[in-house]
Amino acid sequence: MNQQTAPEAPRLKGVPEAIDLVLFGALGDLSQHKLLPALYQLDREQLLDADTRLLGLARQALVLEGFRARVESVLRTHVKAEELDPATLQRFLGRLAYGRLDFTQLEGYTAVRDWRGRDAARPLVIYLAVGASLYGDICHHLQASNSVDDNSRVVVEKPIGHDLASSEAINDAIAAVFPESRIYRIDHYLGKETVQNLIALRFANPLFGTQWNQNHISHVEITVAEKVGIEGRWGYFDQAGQLRDMVQNHLLQLLCLTAMDPPSSLDADAIRDEKVKVLKALKPVTGEALGRDVVRGQYIAGFSDGKSVPGYLEEKGANTESHTETFVAMKTEVVNWRWAGVPFYLRTGKRMPEKLSQIVIHFRQQPHYIFDPDQRNLAANKLIIRLQPEEGIALQILTKDSGLDKGMRLRTGPLNLDFNDAFPKSRIPDAYERLLLEVMKGQQYLFVRRDEVAHAWRWCDQLITGWESRETPPQCYPAGSWGPVASIVMITQDRRSWYEDY
Numbered sequence: 435m436n437q438q439t440a441p442e443a444p445r446l447k448g449v450p451e452a453i454d455l456v457l458f459g460a461l462g463d464l465s466q467h468k469l470l471p472a473l474y475q476l477d478r479e480q481l482l483d484a485d486t487r488l489l490g491l492a493r494q495a496l497v498l499e500g501f502r503a504r505v506e507s508v509l510r511t512h513v514k515a516e517e518l519d520p521a522t523l524q525r526f527l528g529r530l531a532y533g534r535l536d537f538t539q540l541e542g543y544t545a546v547r548d549w550r551g552r553d554a555a556r557p558l559v560i561y562l563a564v565g566a567s568l569y570g571d572i573c574h575h576l577q578a579s580n581s582v583d584d585n586s587r588v589v590v591e592k593p594i595g596h597d598l599a600s601s602e603a604i605n606d607a608i609a610a611v612f613p614e615s616r617i618y619r620i621d622h623y624l625g626k627e628t629v630q631n632l633i634a635l636r637f638a639n640p641l642f643g644t645q646w647n648q649n650h651i652s653h654v655e656i657t658v659a660e661k662v663g664i665e666g667r668w669g670y671f672d673q674a675g676q677l678r679d680m681v682q683n684h685l686l687q688l689l690c691l692t693a694m695d696p697p698s699s700l701d702a703d704a705i706r707d708e709k710v711k712v713l714k715a716l717k718p719v720t721g722e723a724l725g726r727d728v729v730r731g732q733y734i735a736g737f738s739d740g741k742s743v744p745g746y747l748e749e750k751g752a753n754t755e756s757h758t759e760t761f762v763a764m765k766t767e768v769v770n771w772r773w774a775g776v777p778f779y780l781r782t783g784k785r786m787p788e789k790l791s792q793i794v795i796h797f798r799q800q801p802h803y804i805f806d807p808d809q810r811n812l813a814a815n816k817l818i819i820r821l822q823p824e825e826g827i828a829l830q831i832l833t834k835d836s837g838l839d840k841g842m843r844l845r846t847g848p849l850n851l852d853f854n855d856a857f858p859k860s861r862i863p864d865a866y867e868r869l870l871l872e873v874m875k876g877q878q879y880l881f882v883r884r885d886e887v888a889h890a891w892r893w894c895d896q897l898i899t900g901w902e903s904r905e906t907p908p909q910c911y912p913a914g915s916w917g918p919v920a921s922i923v924m925i926t927q928d929r930r931s932w933y934e935d936y
């Protein structure tokens with residue numbers, strides 16, 4: 435009788451096949467705060483194949499037990515106690531290996547091949563949790579040491595470069611080793627649950643699909659406010675500033691998802707083609723518009739949660755001369771048929787009163803008004819898409835005020851969908867959990883394609899060049915405020931205001 439191989443155990447739906455994951459920069463901030471906790475959560479949710487394993491690489495001399503102890507302590511700090519169960523923890527730690535490596539030196543890269551050993555046929559995911567200046571060297575050395583093959587993917591972090599030219603050079607170096615179909619450029623905002631919900635909201639609901647254009651929408655606001663300062667990252671941040679750190683990637687991605695035309699499918703390239711069209715249609719902000727439509731700010735000492743906090747120039751490692759912006763507000767436009775004449779107001783800053791990311795779609799007033807003229811200025815409909823915290827969607831509508839004495843008085847009120855109330859049992863996963871899972875599955879729709887990065891840089895470069903030629907210092911705002919007064923003046927001049935029902 436022929437010997438038959440035992441049938442494979444059925445794979446749980448959504449669980450990727452076994453993966454070898456190599457984490458460059460395994461002791462760095464991103465790995466410790468985000469990636470390792472996210473991988474642990476995937477393990478807890480039974481979303482890692484039993485044979486998936488991870489090699490952490492860094493330059494510290496650590497034995498395996500030391501690395502595992504470090505990871506355990508990180509998990510104990512960054513994962514909620516009730517989500518840390520001993521069995522998963524042991525299973526997760528058991529997947530880990532560690533190697534000491536100077537990423538700039540070719541010798542030592544054989545560690546990757548040695549670790550993979552005979553299982554080298556399975557997919558390899560290389561995660562570069564290091565500064566972008568190292569991406570080229572690492573990719574080159576991986577290839578030179580025969581550590582990667584046609585089944586290897588690379589994951590890179592933002593920001594890629596500090597302008598179009600430097601980002602192109604880095605992307606060229608990655609492309610010399612990996613084809614675009616195996617490069618996963620992270621913008622972690624794309625992994626946030628509510629950001630993905632924007633796609634569902636827009637393209638699954640005809641109610642919004644038919645209204646999503648300049649005939650019905652008067653303007654759009656995108657706010658990404660952070661309560662934190664620069665958190666000991668002065669060295670990095672001062673070279674970048676809020677435009678490169680947040681606008682070039684996260685805010686422009688949110689703008690793209692809000693403004694893009696419906697993609698023909700959920701395929702990665704169908705979505706990315708539409709996002710690129712938006713980036714190409716973004717109006718450059720130059721000349722007079724730069725002074726009028728853009729506000730740069732830098733925080734000075736103030737208060738956060740009632741405690742006094744230092745200004746940007748007093749942060750650890752600071753240079754007292756720096757003109758780097760920690761806040762940007764601007765008005766721009768997507769110049770196409772769908773959005774002609776609709777301003778997009780963007781605002782992002784560090785040391786704001788609270789952490790808040792939201793997109794507010796302001797609908798136009800009715801063309802003919804029949805109610806009490808005194809109420810003419812009651813706000814029109816607004817759709818508020820709350821990305822974080824308290825993820826949810828609210829539609830502000832006008833209804834009749836109840837009561838016999840009120841006549842046909844109107845009032846505004848929300849139709850609310852709070853994700854935590856509506857779906858109380860489902861934990862909202864961290865963005866990195868979703869992104870790591872998609873990399874393991876080999877799906878690219880939540881990752882940024884090379885031309886998106888290039889167009890986003892091209893648009894930011896003209897702003898940066900304009901700023902540099904004007905040499906205007908950023909305007910001050912106290913930590914714990916919503917930014918420089920000029921950012922309020924900018925929108926007020928258009929007889930509008932930032933949506934403030936926080």
Ligand SMILES: NC(=O)C1=CN([C@@H]2O[C@H](COP(=O)(O)OP(=O)(O)OC[C@H]3O[C@@H](n4cnc5c(N)ncnc54)[C@H](OP(=O)(O)O)[C@@H]3O)[C@@H](O)[C@H]2O)C=CC1
Nearest residue numbers: 459461462463464493536537538563564565566591592593
């Ligand atoms: N931290 C965050 O929240 C975010 C980070 N990012 C991006 O993620 C990437 C990593 O950032 P982050 O974790 O903050 O950076 P860190 O500096 O904290 O981590 C980088 C790690 O790489 C190691 N490293 C650097 N050079 C070498 C080398 N030549 N050989 C071996 N190891 C080396 C560092 O080791 P050592 O400590 O010994 O210097 C460090 O542990 C960056 O591209 C960043 O822009 C993106 C979004 C958010």
Ligand SMILES: O=C1O[C@H](COP(=O)(O)O)[C@@H](O)[C@H](O)[C@H]1O
Nearest residue numbers: 592622660662679680684791822
């Ligand atoms: O990429 C970055 O994002 C964080 C903000 O991310 P969030 O998920 O907490 O909103 C920002 O603080 C950091 O400066 C930037 O590099």
